[in-house]
Amino acid sequence: MVGNRRRLVVLLSLYIGTNWVGNGIISYYLTPVLRSIGVTSPGQIILLTAGLAIWNLVIAFGAAINVERFGRRPLFFISIIGMLISYRFVTGLLAGFSTTKKSGLSIAVIPFLFLYYGFYDIAWTPLPVSYTAEILPFNLRTKGLAIFVSVGTATNAFNQFMNPVALQAMGWKYIHLHPCVLSRLFVHSIEEVSVIFDKRNGHIEKLNDLAMHAVEIHGNREEMAFEPKENISHVEKV
Template sequence: MTVKATRNPGHSQLEAVLPETTWWKSPQLRRLNFCILSLIFFSSSNGFDGSLVNGLQSLDSWMDFMGQPTGTWLGFINGIYSVGALVSTIIAAWCSNKFGRKPCVWIGIIFILAGSILGAAAPNDTIYIVSRVLVGMSGGFITNAPPLLLNEIAYPAHRSISSCLFMIGYYVGSVISSWVTFQTRTYSSSWSWRLPTLLQMLCPLIAIPGFLLTPESPRWLVSRDRVEDARKVLAELHANGDLTAPLVTYEVQEIREAIAAEKESDASSSYSDMVKTPGNRRRLLITVTLGIFSQWSGNGVVSYYLAMVLDTVGVTATKDQLLISGCLQIWNLIFGTIGALLVERAGRRPLFLTSAGVMLVSYIIITGLSGSFASTGSAPIGTAVIPFIFIYFAGYDIALTPLLVAYPTEIWPFTLRSRGLSVAWLSAIGALIFNTFVNPVALSALGWRYYFVFVAILICYALTSYFFYPETKGYTLENMALIFDGHDRTVNDSEKAGSSGDGGEKVPGTNEVERV
């Protein structure tokens, strides 16, 4: 059943204390956006890897080095990255809650530096596989802590768009990877694949200066009873250092009340709490299905095995395959950014539903054209598949790219936020592991007929997003419980927290949260 819209009184309170300013005129917002841009760059390593192995499959030197991988061996080379990410994702959720968001990011940086250097210097295929495990281990840390930190420091009016832009960094990595591989294809030495492998650490390295300026999450600080430290962070980032600004007072009060209410209701950060209440069970359904659809909607075939897909429609030249891959990544970057910028204007549900419709129609056409090429061998029919691959990815990019991280991050309460995001990644990585092992085998055995599986999954995606994904536009992180847990319960919890003697402040010029 679809969700009815819920009135959000907290939104009007926030508007009352937000100063009228534009980010480019405000020194603290320019600094904040520089920090957020740096956090976005951390998602690039996943995108770099997704495009890297795809491009390396078009290079004879890499294929010879790895023993001409096909089928299960090729799936293992791709999938071992996801195995490393799967393990580290579980650890990262605990680390983010225990030690804070920033230490986890540093752990991820160390892993990716070690993995990139080891891969570029690998003397044999065994060492290369070990390097992919290390790079995969970085993935759990730099895809869990950075988006949490980004959401929790973002300027309230910019939070949704900033959060959705996190995964755009994925395509920044993809673009760099695909075009570096295109450029090195003419190298006669093994540096044709060693250089792209080494450059996997490029974007995380670029992000370090901005990350050094990024403070710890104020919400994590409040959870550790470091309220004054949190106040200083919020004042520095959102109010030019003014500790008494109405916006800072409002944010501190809202964060303290939300975290106190979670403690009042005996909420913890255990995975078992995700199934204890109807609201959390619904959050879990959304989180798991979104992770699965992000990888099982057909994109995994093209992301990791574009060369094989193009082979099935007669596009076999190395230059042509790499050129198409490079242009596709730029296309993805453009439409992913468009989706992120539309998230507040259009809303989450319209983006999900538009995405499902565009992907389904284009995938049906891709399947039909591929089948026709298989029976006729007509070059024009094979070439016609290419523009529909681009149309398909436009549909994917406007919703599943920006909202894969942003949607789960915003719907979970603070105590479960890191674990909720980890569940999203675990679902996505689990689906990705299945894809990377099964897709090359299925493509080799079934060819274009394998596409029918993803047509069915896209139908499921459309139905699930229509019936179960609520609209969250206009809600702060703390007020998201209005949608999932009910308005009256949220108000009562907030009132308990405010009267529990914790020194909660009243925000000047705003009214109490009204009952509906």
């Protein structure tokens, strides 16, 4: 089924995006990155590391509880665009500092690192696993999540074994490669959920195993009503 192949592409894109958009370097090698811009004091490194962890927790939690308000696709698009812009600033400032050794450039890297992770946290921290489960039919969910975890393990292994070697050999130039992945994700975009995957010539195929989730709004209260239908003609905002 074409729809399932599209789901597979989105599934793979999600976990590749989770690990290969530059966060692997900043997460695992933040201390070497900070030292490369002249931040060598252990106390400053601890404060920045702890501050970034708290920042990630707050932003990711806030995004997770507001997913239904903003929608999955808008969060992904805003995240990718914001990460791409802020990461370009990071690489540009790192390149400038490596050439001129001006302290002002090194200091400017730090807020852009926080800004980059803020954009990462609004989508790539809370959404990939839940979004993967949402776009998969129930009978394929176990297999799909198994592929998701397997690809994630492989990409993490690459980060663990290849990043330190590449960083030592190329320095900031290796960091410059990751915006290419972000650009590809933006061009590819995040697809719609299950019923859009199965749309053919303006008609929606019959999905036997899907029950509609309709939201009935009464005043300020939303009540979820689950009503199975043979022919599905409505999709919730994603």
